[in-house]
Amino acid sequence: MTETLLANAMLVLPDEVIHGAIRIENGKITDMDQGSSVPNGAIDCEGHLLMPGLIELHTDNLERHIEPRPRVNWPHASAIIAHDAELASVGITTVFDALRVGSVVSNKKASYGEYARHLADEILDLRRKGALRISHFLHLRAEVCSETLTAELAKFGPEDRIGIVSLMDHTPGQRQFRDLTQLRAYVCGKHGLSESEFEGHVADQVALSQRLGALHEAAAVAETQRFGAVLASHDDTTAEQVAISARHGAQFAEFPTTVEAARACHDHGIKVMMGAPNLIRGGSHSGNVAAHKLAEADLLDILSSDYVPSALLSAALMLGDLWGDIARGVRTVTLAPAQAVGLTDRGHLAIGARADVIQVARVGGTAALRGTWVQGRRVG
Numbered sequence: 001m002t003e004t005l006l007a008n009a010m011l012v013l014p015d016e017v018i019h020g021a022i023r024i025e026n027g028k029i030t031d032m033d034q035g036s037s038v039p040n041g042a043i044d045c046e047g048h049l050l051m052p053g054l055i056e057l058h059t060d061n062l063e064r065h066i067e068p069r070p071r072v073n074w075p076h077a078s079a080i081i082a083h084d085a086e087l088a089s090v091g092i093t094t095v096f097d098a099l100r101v102g103s104v105v106s107n108k109k110a111s112y113g114e115y116a117r118h119l120a121d122e123i124l125d126l127r128r129k130g131a132l133r134i135s136h137f138l139h140l141r142a143e144v145c146s147e148t149l150t151a152e153l154a155k156f157g158p159e160d161r162i163g164i165v166s167l168m169d170h171t172p173g174q175r176q177f178r179d180l181t182q183l184r185a186y187v188c189g190k191h192g193l194s195e196s197e198f199e200g201h202v203a204d205q206v207a208l209s210q211r212l213g214a215l216h217e218a219a220a221v222a223e224t225q226r227f228g229a230v231l232a233s234h235d236d237t238t239a240e241q242v243a244i245s246a247r248h249g250a251q252f253a254e255f256p257t258t259v260e261a262a263r264a265c266h267d268h269g270i271k272v273m274m275g276a277p278n279l280i281r282g283g284s285h286s287g288n289v290a291a292h293k294l295a296e297a298d299l300l301d302i303l304s305s306d307y308v309p310s311a312l313l314s315a316a317l318m319l320g321d322l323w324g325d326i327a328r329g330v331r332t333v334t335l336a337p338a339q340a341v342g343l344t345d346r347g348h349l350a351i352g353a354r355a356d357v358i359q360v361a362r363v364g365g366t367a368a369l370r371g372t373w374v375q376g377r378r379v380g
Contacts, residue, residue: 002026004376007038009045012330014348024355027375032351045359048370052334052347053093053356054312058139058254058304062097076122081131088133088380090310091369093356096139096163097123101153102146114148117155133379137163142220145171145209149216153223163341165224166232166254171209221248230341239264246270252340257288262299271340273302276315295322302340303332313367
């Protein structure tokens with residue numbers, strides 16, 4: 001039997017913060033006490049925050065490790081292990097690795113190919129071999145404006161640890177790319193398109209969406225049920241789009257782009273997730289609604305690190321300061337995401353819960369991680 005006692009800590013519980021200690025045995029929390037004493041053999045947390053490990057539902061971070069420079073394909077096993085270690089180093093103990101399904105192969109200038117099945121196999125294989133420090137699930141980002149979505153989804157099954165399927169629709173002129181100037185900057189910058197080539201790309205994508213969009217959307221919803229996964233919407237902009245997401249059974253909304261959409265999500269019982277970088281930067285890099293505006297309106301439930309893993313912890317503490325309630329801020333990165341995807345064994349400090357725990361000091365306005373434990377084993 002392995003035993004760890006973390007003492008003299010500010011325990012961040014779901015609804016309050018108390019001074020105390022937790023005992024960990026065989027990967028679970030077995031006891032909790034109040035007080036500041038440090039018994040013999042205990043780890044002295046020096047009055048720092050002790051909170052559940054962070055739960056990340058949507059991150060693009062693995063892509064950065066796999067392609068550290070344009071057209072550089074890094075060895076995948078090395079990239080996955082480095083991604084995993086980085087997440088552990090910033091307090092993330094459960095991650096849903098986001099993989100795009102749905103490709104465009106006929107457009108020579110702006111094509112993107114299939115990769116999700118092969119990469120998922122590599123992640124799952126490393127997990128089976130015990131090479132990863134934290135808990136990994138899959139998040140399939142189903143791109144309905146594509147040519148191959150149904151064929152790619154068919155390659156996955158309930159055995160693949162798919163926790164989330166999100167409905168992505170990057171058809172030009174709506175949702176994230178309602179403003180074509182933002183799309184022009186992104187596509188032309190990435191693929192080097194001329195203005196005429198960009199106009200042709202837009203026309204091709206709109207035609208593709210009109211031909212296959214509805215079919216792909218229905219297929220993705222059906223496959224979500226086959227996987228036993230949770231459905232999420234993405235970039236809802238209008239109340240009408242939210243109503244469609246609700247009819248599909250979406251449990252949470254990734255990055256709604258307007259206050260109107262976020263309010264409609266709450267009206268339909270859909271949790272709202274926003275990006276931690278948006279909150280820290282004070283606004284969206286693509287011109288959409290600022291996360292702090294939704295927080296101030298009580299329309300923000302979950303945070304995602306999106307493309308900056310270290311942003312998750314800092315943003316949660318920022319929210320705690322904004323709301324005057326540290327426990328509430330921490331819930332947006334622990335209990336709230338756990339509940340959104342049906343994980344009942346983690347996301348909170350309680351007797352019997354999985355011992356995914358992090359120790360955090362506050363240095364001025366910055367969060368400084370002092371320790372990460374996954375099922376009671378120190379990994380960072």
